[in-house]
Amino acid sequence: MSKMTEKHKYTEADGRTVPLDHVRNIGVMAHIDAGKTTLTERFLFYTGVNYKVGEVHEGTATMDWMEQEQERGITITSAATTCLWKNHRINIIDTPGHVDFTAEVERSLRVLDGAVGVFCAVSGVQSQSETVWRQAKKYSVPVVAFVNKMDRVGANFLKTVQDIRDKLSVTVVPIQLPIGAEEHFKGVIDLISQKALIWNNEEMTSEVEVTDIPSEFVDSANQARDYIVECLAETDEEIMELFLEDQPITDENLRIAIRKGVIANEIVPAACGTAFKNKGVQPILDIINDYLPSPLDVWEIQGSDPKTDEPIKRHVGDEQPFAGLVFKIMTDPYVGKLAFFRIYSGTANQGMSVLNTRTNEKSRFGRLLQMHANSREERDEIFSGDIAAAVGLKNVTTGDTITDPKNPIVLENITFPEPVVSIAVEPKTQQDRDKLFEAISSLAEEDPTFQVKTDSDTGQTIISGMGELHLEIIKDRLHREFKVQANTGEPQVAFRETIKRASDADTKFVKQSGGRGQYGHVVLDMTPCKEGHGLTIENKVTGGNIPKEYIKHVEAGIKDAATTGSLGGYPVVDLHINILDGSYHAVDSSELAFKMAGSMAFKDATKKAGMKFLEPIMALEIVTPEEYMGDVIGDVSSRRGQILEMETQDNVTTVKTNTPLSEMFGYTTALRSITKGRATSSMEPSHFGGMPKSIEKEILENKNKDK
Numbered sequence: 133m134s135k136m137t138e139k140h141k142y143t144e145a146d147g148r149t150v151p152l153d154h155v156r157n158i159g160v161m162a163h164i165d166a167g168k169t170t171l172t173e174r175f176l177f178y179t180g181v182n183y184k185v186g187e188v189h190e191g192t193a194t195m196d197w198m199e200q201e202q203e204r205g206i207t208i209t210s211a212a213t214t215c216l217w218k219n220h221r222i223n224i225i226d227t228p229g230h231v232d233f234t235a236e237v238e239r240s241l242r243v244l245d246g247a248v249g250v251f252c253a254v255s256g257v258q259s260q261s262e263t264v265w266r267q268a269k270k271y272s273v274p275v276v277a278f279v280n281k282m283d284r285v286g287a288n289f290l291k292t293v294q295d296i297r298d299k300l301s302v303t304v305v306p307i308q309l310p311i312g313a314e315e316h317f318k319g320v321i322d323l324i325s326q327k328a329l330i331w332n333n334e335e336m337t338s339e340v341e342v343t344d345i346p347s348e349f350v351d352s353a354n355q356a357r358d359y360i361v362e363c364l365a366e367t368d369e370e371i372m373e374l375f376l377e378d379q380p381i382t383d384e385n386l387r388i389a390i391r392k393g394v395i396a397n398e399i400v401p402a403a404c405g406t407a408f409k410n411k412g413v414q415p416i417l418d419i420i421n422d423y424l425p426s427p428l429d430v431w432e433i434q435g436s437d438p439k440t441d442e443p444i445k446r447h448v449g450d451e452q453p454f455a456g457l458v459f460k461i462m463t464d465p466y467v468g469k470l471a472f473f474r475i476y477s478g479t480a481n482q483g484m485s486v487l488n489t490r491t492n493e494k495s496r497f498g499r500l501l502q503m504h505a506n507s508r509e510e511r512d513e514i515f516s517g518d519i520a521a522a523v524g525l526k527n528v529t530t531g532d533t534i535t536d537p538k539n540p541i542v543l544e545n546i547t548f549p550e551p552v553v554s555i556a557v558e559p560k561t562q563q564d565r566d567k568l569f570e571a572i573s574s575l576a577e578e579d580p581t582f583q584v585k586t587d588s589d590t591g592q593t594i595i596s597g598m599g600e601l602h603l604e605i606i607k608d609r610l611h612r613e614f615k616v617q618a619n620t621g622e623p624q625v626a627f628r629e630t631i632k633r634a635s636d637a638d639t640k641f642v643k644q645s646g647g648r649g650q651y652g653h654v655v656l657d658m659t660p661c662k663e664g665h666g667l668t669i670e671n672k673v674t675g676g677n678i679p680k681e682y683i684k685h686v687e688a689g690i691k692d693a694a695t696t697g698s699l700g701g702y703p704v705v706d707l708h709i710n711i712l713d714g715s716y717h718a719v720d721s722s723e724l725a726f727k728m729a730g731s732m733a734f735k736d737a738t739k740k741a742g743m744k745f746l747e748p749i750m751a752l753e754i755v756t757p758e759e760y761m762g763d764v765i766g767d768v769s770s771r772r773g774q775i776l777e778m779e780t781q782d783n784v785t786t787v788k789t790n791t792p793l794s795e796m797f798g799y800t801t802a803l804r805s806i807t808k809g810r811a812t813s814s815m816e817p818s819h820f821g822g823m824p825k826s827i828e829k830e831i832l833e834n835k836n837k838d839k
């Protein structure tokens with residue numbers, strides 16, 4: 133059956149106020165400081181949700197509602213916010229900009245249908261925009277680009293567009309041209325309607341004045357419009373025909389073709405403005421409505437059968453069986469635990485029973501809430517394609533599929549990177565210890581990139597996360613929200629360990645002290661593998677020397693032992709293990725005995741192999757005025773950083789490096805003082821790599837000192 137005829141079967145529920153093709157689930161993604169928060173704030177103002185706009189630098193922005201975010205002036209949590217613009221419901225998922233929170237970005241991208249990419253008209257594409265962009269590509273999220281900060285000195289729209297084209301390898305098509313730049317930036321030319329949109333002052337309430345294109349811009353506007361047609365002729369047959377036959381191409385022709393190109397991820401239309409000075413914001417809302425997909429455009433939803441794992445498909449529709457994906461858990465001081473979810477098919481009602489396919493448990497929706505930045509609206513039902521928060525779901529966590537128990541489906545799960553930094557937390561009193569336990573499990577539920585373990589040597593509670601800032605926030609929240617009094621250690625890098633050379637072991641675990649004994653015997657070998665391999669185990673036992681039912685216990689023993697390496701207690705990775713042989717005893721062998729034997733064999737073999745540390749290496753990028761370049765590079769080298777690439781343009785140098793995370797603590801402060809605050813930097817985890825012997829020695833010494 134073709135897509136179109138299937139869509140004819142689509143029916144909408146009676147209670148719906150906004151038709152599904154008028155729903156937009158979007159994210160705003162950007163490098164930190166590009167203006168994402170400011171732009172989102174303006175969206176909320178112009179859509180009428182928010183009449184008193186808080187400026188980011190005053191720390192009152194509505195989206196940044198968590199206290200810590202306000203103090204730090206950055207957005208961390210993906211709050212989902214709803215607003216209405218020209219009969220369209222726009223759900224904005226606030227994607228975090230800081231690299232420590234890439235998992236949050238991934239999480240929110242999974243449930244978006246489209247995104248606005250915000251770029252700074254002065255600094256262009258920065259490394260983090262590249263990261264976010266790659267993530268958007270992974271989930272095939274259609275994007276429109278907004279070049280912000282046109283009022284700043286050095287702002288250049290077309291140069292930024294070229295930068296996006298070069299660095300992100302996408303077909304970027306300007307659909308606007310700026311009128312003026314820097315302090316003379318007045319507004320934009322809409323190349324589709326061929327009108328000039330002018331804002332006569334910088335007030336939020338400034339009306340848009342629509343005029344004909346000023347004569348001095350007519351030529352460039354014509355050229356730019358021709359370029360749009362040329363680009364579209366490559367992706368759109370209808371435009372190509374009109375173009376080849378020299379037929380007139382209407383605004384509507386262009387709009388339809390742009391929309392198709394955007395949804396097919398073939399083109400990225402680019403617009404410009406200044407969110408801060410309130411120019412060019414309303415057109416972006418129009419662009420969202422015109423070009424970004426509705427849930428109907430993302431018609432087919434792939435999933436699998438929870439019992440058989442067979443792939444199954446669903447499609448959007450209020451009358452379809454219910455299926456939703458939980459993408460965020462938040463603890464709200466007033467209503468308790470909120471599960472943010474996107475409805476892929478069907479309708480959610482208060483009191484409805486849903487199955488969690490991970491736990492195989494049923495629970496009921498309590499209240500259903502549609503979230504605005506700082507208020508919430510209770511709804512009886514939430515329809516297909518929408519985003520909302522549910523109260524009352526039991527045992528639910530990020531990434532869970534909730535579904536109609538009669539028609540279960542598992543929607544694709546979300547993958548998260550491994551934590552790279554950890555700190556020890558030491559509760560002050562026994563009471564704090566109890567509270568800490570509760571708080572940590574609640575936080576871990578909200579945030580899958582945050583992990584907890586107990587150090588087997590010291591008995592300390594160790595929490596790990598994606599970066600220094602990530603852990604700072606968690607520390608803050610423990611203290612403020614959960615009122616836990618605790619001392620914390622210095623942030624530690626989460627190392628890995630690996631074997632130096634191939635090795636083997638032939639290990640027996642035997643206990644015979646009257647009564648029933650224990651007997652397990654395992655022979656294995658291990659070989660080093662390349663970086664990023666992880667740990668793999670293969671069973672090569674023949675003739676039932678180790679009975680089949682015990683093999684998985686041998687594996688469990690190996691995996692258990694591999695969580696704490698012999699060198700520093702870090703997970704052991706990048707090796708392959710073959711279980712070769714063994715023997716068993718008819719009476720004394722047991723699951724536990726083989727688990728112990730597996731674990732001991734692993735330890736014996738790694739001891740023989742010799743161990744070394746692997747450390748997390750970060751891709752660190754610095755953008756600095758050229759005059760500080762020497763000092764910046766000197767500093768990076770002293771941190772064992774490796775310079776990969778350097779480029780200077782208009783007196784601004786971009787330096788790309790690979791630098792060990794362990795040398796990065798306090799880096800932003802150091803960079804600020806070296807460059808008088810004029811450089812910016814960003815980093816993301818690259819890989820786990822080897823380290824010099826001297827440093828390894830130092831780490832071991834420090835570790836022993838701690839004990």
Ligand code: GDP
Pocket residue numbers: 162163164165166167168169170171188189205206207229280281282283284405406407408409
């Ligand atoms: P985010 O980190 O991407 O959310 O960026 P913010 O919205 O917090 O903005 C970062 C800084 O840039 C803030 O100080 C804003 O006031 C400022 N800013 C945002 N938009 C503009 C703009 O259009 N022009 C200028 N000059 N500054 C802006």
